[in-house]
Amino acid sequence: FSAAGRVTAEELAAVDALKSRFGARAFTDRLLVVFTHGDALEADRSTLAEYLEDAPAALAALLGLARGRVMQCDNRAPPGTSSRAAFLERFSAALHEVEVLVHRAGEGPVTGEYVAAAAKAREPRLGLKARRRLRQQEARSREREGTGKGASLAVGLGGGFFGLFGAVASTICPPPRPKQAATRMPDTTL
Structure with missing residues (x-):
């Protein structure tokens, strides 16, 4: 999602399609929400938390499913800067958390067989x-x-x-x- 503008119905529909495609549990266990254009928030002297206070109900529900795995990315931060390094560190930590959740649940990566099973369950x-x-x-x-x-x-x-x-x-x-x-x-x- 982009923090520079509003969350669109198309973006939320894409989220629903992914949830439907892979199944609610696999989707939720692997969910990581990244907001791009964090530099726009900084330019407005705002924070991601302030931006999310006015989030639509569908986005608020999605953020609840993410269990705190929400972060922002500064698109304009050049490589080697402290803001880019901080984002990469947070991103790596969040991905590690997803891997731990998936491993704890006894699941592996989402494969074609997994998708086929989820599709069969949706039939x-x-x-x-x-x-x-x-x-x-x-x-x-x-x-x-x-x-x-x-x-x-x-x-x-x-x-x-x-x-x-x-x-x-x-x-x-x-x-x-x-x-x-x-x-x-x-x-x-x-």
């Missing part, structure tokens, strides 16, 4: 959402087929990003036009 909750998403994708597909803009590729590859990619690609590099039969010039030689 019952995703039933309605997944069906709704599928219906929406099918409707978009039918809509695109009517306009002939490569819908089957977008839906087959996963919709969203690929649909956008396909739209951009077809605008930049339109598909080749069908070749017309070559017309022969009449033979005029005698």
